[in-house]
Amino acid sequence: MRALICRTHGPPQTLALAEVPQPVAQPDEVLIAVKACGVNFPDTLIIQNKYQFKPALPFSPGGEAVGTAIAVGEAVKHVKAGDRVAGLCGWGGFAEYAAVKSTRVFVLPANTNPVSAAATFYNFATAYHALKDRAQLKPGEKLLVLGAAGGAGLAAVELGKLMGATVIAAASSSEKLELCKHKGADYAVNYSTHDLKESVKEITHGAGADVVFDPVGGTLAEGALRSIAWRGRYLVVGFASGSIPSFAANVPLLKGASITGVSWSGFAEREPERNVANMQQLIQWHAEGKISQQIFKVYSLTEAPQALQDLADRKVMGKAVVQIE
Numbered sequence: 001m002r003a004l005i006c007r008t009h010g011p012p013q014t015l016a017l018a019e020v021p022q023p024v025a026q027p028d029e030v031l032i033a034v035k036a037c038g039v040n041f042p043d044t045l046i047i048q049n050k051y052q053f054k055p056a057l058p059f060s061p062g063g064e065a066v067g068t069a070i071a072v073g074e075a076v077k078h079v080k081a082g083d084r085v086a087g088l089c090g091w092g093g094f095a096e097y098a099a100v101k102s103t104r105v106f107v108l109p110a111n112t113n114p115v116s117a118a119a120t121f122y123n124f125a126t127a128y129h130a131l132k133d134r135a136q137l138k139p140g141e142k143l144l145v146l147g148a149a150g151g152a153g154l155a156a157v158e159l160g161k162l163m164g165a166t167v168i169a170a171a172s173s174s175e176k177l178e179l180c181k182h183k184g185a186d187y188a189v190n191y192s193t194h195d196l197k198e199s200v201k202e203i204t205h206g207a208g209a210d211v212v213f214d215p216v217g218g219t220l221a222e223g224a225l226r227s228i229a230w231r232g233r234y235l236v237v238g239f240a241s242g243s244i245p246s247f248a249a250n251v252p253l254l255k256g257a258s259i260t261g262v263s264w265s266g267f268a269e270r271e272p273e274r275n276v277a278n279m280q281q282l283i284q285w286h287a288e289g290k291i292s293q294q295i296f297k298v299y300s301l302t303e304a305p306q307a308l309q310d311l312a313d314r315k316v317m318g319k320a321v322v323q324i325e
């Protein structure tokens with residue numbers, strides 16, 4: 001089969017297309033004929049050996065494979081050959097076939113568009129776990145989303161609206177903020193040109209944001225935390241800026257606020273039943289057209305390194321997807 005292979009750690013240009021043996025499904029795995037695979041920020045880190053998961057070399061990146069189940073291990077009960085599936089596999093998806101642990105495989109309606117599904121489920125699963133399970137976001141609350149035009153951010157914007165929140169999208173350009181407004185954001189803050197804390201204060205008439213969804217970290221985090229409301233929840237989702245923020249403990253003390261970690265993969269491993277319930281809700285909303293990730297561009301497998309480079313260069317708005325013909 002054809003696969004994009006990482007033989008030595010490095011930037012996207014070090015990846016190469018190769019002919020490699022097709023994987024075989026182990027007893028607890030599903031073999032997927034991959035039609036499309038979402039491109040996510042962790043892919044850019046895994047290939048540099050800078051992410052929490054460190055697959056042995058050589059490996060294929062690509063953590064969000066959608067296609068058809070063509071073989072199912074004997075211990076797998078919820079998937080059968082022929083099912084349309086999403087495999088939130090961590091890596092291995094930029095390939096014609098991927099063998100994925102069954103707890104990471106979710107059956108989709110037969111008519112699901114693979115490109116749309118590959119753009120959606122990882123980011124929305126993360127954002128839904130964050131907003132529902134970790135923040136207990138309530139209708140009418142004010143949700144501030146940083147990096148709001150990125151994959152995780154835009155999912156939080158759309159889900160925040162679906163859950164009844166007032167959404168303040170924050171991003172680095174007016175073009176990115178236009179997209180957030182198109183996806184339902186009520187307010188937009190350009191943090192390249194405006195002070196984040198002052199802007200949120202103005203929008204919320206001094207009350208602050210009840211929930212902050214932060215997949216960016218770095219220098220934005222302090223202003224975002226200081227903009228939080230009484231009993232606010234600050235969701236630590238990721239560090240796309242490349243820098244892990246440190247927080248002054250007096251802010252949560254004075255605001256009765258909490259700083260809350262979000263790990264979708266930890267949740268999926270440790271609380272599989274709750275994760276499956278969340279996924280079923282998201283699959284239903286996707287089928288009903290209530291959630292739909294913005295697709296930035298569809299790349300071929302040969303172009304996948306460029307997709308990773310575009311993501312690392314902060315060019316992608318919504319989601320890049322690799323389609324496997």
Ligand SMILES: NC(=O)c1ccc[n+]([C@@H]2O[C@H](COP(=O)([O-])OP(=O)(O)OC[C@H]3O[C@@H](n4cnc5c(N)ncnc54)[C@H](OP(=O)(O)O)[C@@H]3O)[C@@H](O)[C@H]2O)c1
Binds near residue numbers: 153236262264
């Ligand atoms: N905790 C979890 O379970 C979980 C799950 C999925 C992803 N994540 C993490 O969430 C973060 C975002 O992932 P994603 O897939 O949404 O990424 P993405 O689509 O690339 O979005 C990240 C956003 O961060 C902003 N950004 C600021 N500085 C940046 C920089 N130096 N390089 C790149 N982007 C920068 C960009 O928005 P502006 O240009 O508007 O600033 C960009 O749109 C990553 O750290 C990822 O590992 C965590």
